[in-house]
Amino acid sequence: MIKTDVVIIGAGPVGLFAVHQLGIKGLKSEVIDNLDRAGGQCIELYPDKPIYDIAGIPQCTGEELTKNLLEQIKPFKTNFHFNERVQEIKNEGNNWVVKTSQNKVFTSPNIIIAGGVGSFEPRKLSVKDAEKYEGKNIFYSVSDKKKFRDKKISIFGGGDSALDWALELSKVAKVTLIHRRDEFRGAPHTLSEIQKEGKVDIKTKYQLSSIKGDNNIKSIGLKSNDGKEIDIQTDYILSFFGLIMKLGPISEWGLNMDKKTIKVNTENFETNKKGIFAIGDICSYPGKLKLILSGFHEGALASVECFKRARPNEKYRFEFTTSSKDIQARLGIKNK
Numbered sequence: 552m553i554k555t556d557v558v559i560i561g562a563g564p565v566g567l568f569a570v571h572q573l574g575i576k577g578l579k580s581e582v583i584d585n586l587d588r589a590g591g592q593c594i595e596l597y598p599d600k601p602i603y604d605i606a607g608i609p610q611c612t613g614e615e616l617t618k619n620l621l622e623q624i625k626p627f628k629t630n631f632h633f634n635e636r637v638q639e640i641k642n643e644g645n646n647w648v649v650k651t652s653q654n655k656v657f658t659s660p661n662i663i664i665a666g667g668v669g670s671f672e673p674r675k676l677s678v679k680d681a682e683k684y685e686g687k688n689i690f691y692s693v694s695d696k697k698k699f700r701d702k703k704i705s706i707f708g709g710g711d712s713a714l715d716w717a718l719e720l721s722k723v724a725k726v727t728l729i730h731r732r733d734e735f736r737g738a739p740h741t742l743s744e745i746q747k748e749g750k751v752d753i754k755t756k757y758q759l760s761s762i763k764g765d766n767n768i769k770s771i772g773l774k775s776n777d778g779k780e781i782d783i784q785t786d787y788i789l790s791f792f793g794l795i796m797k798l799g800p801i802s803e804w805g806l807n808m809d810k811k812t813i814k815v816n817t818e819n820f821e822t823n824k825k826g827i828f829a830i831g832d833i834c835s836y837p838g839k840l841k842l843i844l845s846g847f848h849e850g851a852l853a854s855v856e857c858f859k860r861a862r863p864n865e866k867y868r869f870e871f872t873t874s875s876k877d878i879q880a881r882l883g884i885k886n887k
Contacts (some may be wrong), residue, residue, distance in 0.1 A: 552648075552656045552657070552658055553581060553655065553656065553657045553658070554657075554658050554659070554862040555579050555580065555581045555657060555659045556573065556578040556579045556580065556659060556660070556661065556857065557569075557573055557578055557579070557580045557581075557659055557661040557663055557857050557861070558580075558583065558647070558649050558657050558659045558661070558662045558663070559580050559582045559583070559662075559663045559665055559731055560584075560662065560663070560664045560665060560666050560801075561582075561583075561584060561589070561664065561665035561666035561831070561833075562582050562583075562584035562586070562591060562631060562633070563589075563591020563592060563665060563666075563831065563845065564591065564616055564617065564618065564620055564843050564846070564847075565587060565595055565665045565790050565831035565832075565836070565846030565847065565849070565850055566584075566663070566666075566830075566831070566850075567617070567620040567624060567828055568592070568620060568623075568626055568631050568666035568846070568847045568850050568851075569623065569663055569665055569830060569850035569854060570582065570627060570768050571623055571624050571627075571690060571802075571855065572850050572853075572854035573854045573857060573880060574584040574624060574627035574629075574721055574853045575858075575878045575881055575882065576854060576855075576858045576867075577858075577877075577881060578778050578809045578854070578857060578858060578861055579627075579629075580627070580629050581629075581630050581632065581657055581659075582629060582630070582632065583635050583636075583637055583649075583651060584631070584632070584633055584635070585634065585635060585636040585652075586633065586634070587727075587876055588633060589621060589633075589635050590614070590617035590632065592613075592615055593613030593614070594613055594614060594617055594792070596750055597613075597874065598612060598613045598614040598617075598646045598694055599612055599613070599614065599626050599693055599694065599695065600612060600613060600712075600715055600719065601719075601738045602616060602694070602714070602840060602843070604669060604843070604844060605844065606844060607775070611823065614684075614764075615842075616803030626882050626883045627807070627881070631680060632651065632653070632655060632688070633653050634653075634655050634709070635651040635653045636651065636652045636728045636800070637649055637650070637651055637652075637654065637660075637801075638650055638652050638800055639720075639799060639800065640744055640804055640827075641656070641661065642824075643811065644851060645660060645662070645826075646658050646660050647661070647662050647666040647818075649658055649662065654808075660826055660857075660860040660861050660863060661826050661827075661828065661856075661857040661860055662824075662826065662827045662828065663828045663829075663830060663850070663853055663857070664813065664828065664829040664830070664833055664834075665829075665830050665831045665833070665846070665850070665856060666688050666801065666831075666833050671814065672729070673692070673792070673793075674789070674790075674792040675691065675692035675737045675790070676689065676707075676759060676788070676790050676792075677749050678759050678760065678761060678762060679761065679811075679817060680762045681762060682731070682873070684762065684764070684767075684768055684788070685820070686756060687767070688764075688767055688768040688786065688787050688788060688819055689768075689787070689788045689790065690787065690788070690789055690790075691789075691791070693716060693720075693789065696719065696720060696723070699720055699723065699724045699787060700723045700724060701723070701724060702724050702725070702786045702787055703724070703725045703727075703754070703770055703786045703787070704724050704725065704726050704786065704788075704789060704862045705727045705729060705783065705785040705787070705788050706720075706725070706726060706727065706731070706788075706789045706790075706791070706794065707787070707788065707789070707790045707791065708730065708761060708792055708793075709730040709732060709734070709735045709736050709737065709792060710735075710737050710793065711736075711737040711741070712737075713730070713735075713737065713789075713791040714728075714735060714737035714738065714741040714742055714745065715730065715737070715741060715752050718744055718745050718748070720739055721745070721748060721750040721751045722750075724750070724873075725752075726751045727751070727752045727753075727754060727783060727785070727795065728745070728751050728752070728753045728754070728757075729754045729757050729758075729759070729773060730753075730754075730755050730756075730757075731755075731756065731757065731758050731776070732754045732756065734753060735754060742853065751867070754773065756775050756776045756777075756803050757773040757774065757775050757776075757781075758773065758774055759771060759773060760772045760773060760774040760850075762788075767786070768785060768786065768787070768788065769784065769785075770782050770783060770784045770785060771783060771788065774827055776875065785858075788882070795847075800811070800839075801813075804824070804826065804827075805823075806822050806823060806824060806827065806829075807822060807823040809835050810847055812834060812835035813829040813833055813834050813835065814834075814835055814836065815829050815835070815836055815839075816835045816836070817836050818852070819852050819853055819856035820834060820852055820853045821850045821853070821854060821856060821869040826860055828853040828857070829855070830846055830849035830850045830853055831846035831849065831850075832846070834849065836869060845860060854860075855867060855869075
């Protein structure tokens with residue numbers, strides 16, 4: 552059995568920053584994630600896509616943000632348990648006992664759920680032969696945009712991911728953006744940029760009807776809402792029809808669920824279960840904004856209550872990192 556101050560479920564940006572906030576308070580964390588690496592949605596869905604709303608950083612990618620957060624928590628020597636899912640939790644006195652899919656058992660007074668939207672997978676294309684080309688010519692996320700340089704790309708979808716990648720990849724490739732409606736759900740500013748640049752061929756009221764090729768895709772068939780059919784040459788298909796969210800066992804833990812999110816208070820982001828907190832996209836409260844920076848704030852406040860539960864005989868004293876010698880020592884900063 553592994554004893555720790557806090558078990559964090561989820562190794563996305565919000566979970567990683569929670570490690571930092573706990574670490575500077577002297578608390579030890581164990582992090583569990585069902586993915587094979589840290590980064591969560593930032594790594595799985597948009598590692599190469601620019602992020603513009605992290606305070607003090609004009610622009611970074613999901614991969615860069617993850618690397619910086621991992622570098623920030625290096626001094627705390629945190630243990631990560633990847634490719635594992637929390638299967639079961641139970642209360643024993645003032646502690647929670649957590650069991651994973653790999654039969655690891657943790658005991659801790661605190662659990663922080665930072666699992667984003669839970670386990671997720673893309674909505675896949677249902678057209679014939681699509682599965683044959685998945686991971687080769689058909690992708691549901693972009694991990695390396697260099698492979699698309701000077702290629703013909705067909706992007707399907709009408710949300711932010713489809714618009715963002717159409718704009719980004721049009722700088723290096725020939726892009727066709729295909730959507731089943733005239734109206735797009737993504738940011739109007741991005742659509743305006745795409746239209747202004749004029750590099751993207753936009754086809755609306757069309758859906759994918761067929762895929763043609765041998766070892767690789769050669770072309771695709773599109774069918775319009777009024778029955779018109781056209782073929783276009785393409786090397787790659789990028790499909791952004793959203794994700795299927797799966798909460799998994801979390802939904803069975805007796806938490807105060809609101810659809811696929813967990814209700815929390817805004818004082819310390821505790822759920823209806825003492826010692827279980829939820830931060831990031833998984834939590835809900837009046838005025839909630841699903842932004843990474845909001846998750847950072849939530850993690851900072853949750854860490855204070857975690858300290859009180861993990862160190863009941865110590866008084867919590869707020870200190871600034873710039874002036875606290877204790878915090879600087881934990882971060883490995885030598886005082887002059």
